Amino acid sequence: MNNADLVWEQRWHPLREEWVLYTSHRGGRPWIGDTHAPRDEEPSAYEPTCALCPGNERLKGRNPHYSGTFCFTNDLPPFSDDAPAPAHSDDFYQARQVTGTAEVVCYSPDHAKTFVDLSDDETSAVVNLWRERYIELGARRGIDHVLIFENKGSLVGTSNPHPHGQIYAGNLIYGHTAREVESGRRFFESNGRFLGQEIVAREMAGPRLIAQNESFMACVPWFARYAYEVLILPRRQMASLADLQPYESAALGRIIREVATRYDNLWQLPMPYVMAIHQAPTDGGDYSWFPFHIEFHPPLRKPDTMKYLAGPEIGGGSMTNESDPDAKAAELQAVSAIHYKKASP
Numbered sequence: 001m002n003n004a005d006l007v008w009e010q011r012w013h014p015l016r017e018e019w020v021l022y023t024s025h026r027g028g029r030p031w032i033g034d035t036h037a038p039r040d041e042e043p044s045a046y047e048p049t050c051a052l053c054p055g056n057e058r059l060k061g062r063n064p065h066y067s068g069t070f071c072f073t074n075d076l077p078p079f080s081d082d083a084p085a086p087a088h089s090d091d092f093y094q095a096r097q098v099t100g101t102a103e104v105v106c107y108s109p110d111h112a113k114t115f116v117d118l119s120d121d122e123t124s125a126v127v128n129l130w131r132e133r134y135i136e137l138g139a140r141r142g143i144d145h146v147l148i149f150e151n152k153g154s155l156v157g158t159s160n161p162h163p164h165g166q167i168y169a170g171n172l173i174y175g176h177t178a179r180e181v182e183s184g185r186r187f188f189e190s191n192g193r194f195l196g197q198e199i200v201a202r203e204m205a206g207p208r209l210i211a212q213n214e215s216f217m218a219c220v221p222w223f224a225r226y227a228y229e230v231l232i233l234p235r236r237q238m239a240s241l242a243d244l245q246p247y248e249s250a251a252l253g254r255i256i257r258e259v260a261t262r263y264d265n266l267w268q269l270p271m272p273y274v275m276a277i278h279q280a281p282t283d284g285g286d287y288s289w290f291p292f293h294i295e296f297h298p299p300l301r302k303p304d305t306m307k308y309l310a311g312p313e314i315g316g317g318s319m320t321n322e323s324d325p326d327a328k329a330a331e332l333q334a335v336s337a338i339h340y341k342k343a344s345p
């Protein structure tokens with residue numbers, strides 16, 4: 001590695017308003033060998049013990065024999081209007097009651113599929129369902145924020161491969177969105193421009209763009225915290241899924257599938273990730289400038305190497321990225337947009 005390829009500096013994360021430390025000289029040489037990551041058994045389309053498959057029994061109740069998407073209230077929701085009032089609260093040790101709900105969104109009845117296997121119509125249906133739930137839940141009293149996310153793969157704690165995501169909707173504005181409310185507001189008030197669109201303008205012109213269509217773009221941002229972190233941003237200002245026109249829902253579904261496909265093609269294994277949809281809070285405020293976007297955080301640095309959060313991150317509270325975002329973007333650009341399982345030999 002020569003010095004021109006070295007990224008050893010701190011970069012300001014404009015959404016979170018914090019410094020990220022880059023130490024690409026510590027990331028090791030590029031991986032060129034075999035993969036040693038555990039490969040799961042190929043799942044079948046229906047799994048009798050899966051709590052998400054059509055017709056199966058759950059903790060509470062039984063799933064219908066659904067044929068498209070399927071959404072239900074989480075059997076053990078972290079947010080619920082059934083939560084008890086706090087036993088104690090004072091000025092210093094403050095507590096407040098939990099309100100809201102939580103839902104599970106199944107993308108498909110087919111247990112063996114992931115987002116990469118969905119058709120255009122199916123990806124649109126998932127996006128439209130997310131949009132409908134954001135609007136419906138966000139309008140409820142006691143729901144200030146709707147966090148839609150997917151944990152994919154056992155490395156991020158999901159033991160059930162059935163294609164699904166979750167929705168947490170309650171009286172808590174999750175921390176990253178709360179930071180983005182502050183950064184987005186500050187940027188808009190001081191520049192008269194939208195923070196999300198500023199990032200789009202920078203990344204569309206740069207070397208880290210990995211996918212685009214008429215309505216969205218995907219990049220490894222200059223300020224990525226994880227090696228293969230990807231952001232999907234709309235190419236016009238949007239604050240939430242509620243702003244989507246039908247053709248934009250379709251475009252969003254396609255670009256999510258392309259990002260997930262490129263991830264899988266990197267090492268020809270199902271790439272684990274945490275995907276989070278960051279949207280304007282639903283507490284009644286005006287957030288029309290909020291930078292709506294989707295974040296992908298993959299825990300792997302290499303096929304067999306996790307990015308462990310340790311002393312600097314857990315102990316110190318600041319992120320270290322041992323890679324160069326330009327180089328990681330180049331790897332995701334170099335692989336096919338056709339999934340390796342579907343590509344002809």
Ligand SMILES: [Zn+2]
Nearest residue numbers: 050053111162
């Ligand atoms: Zn299943």
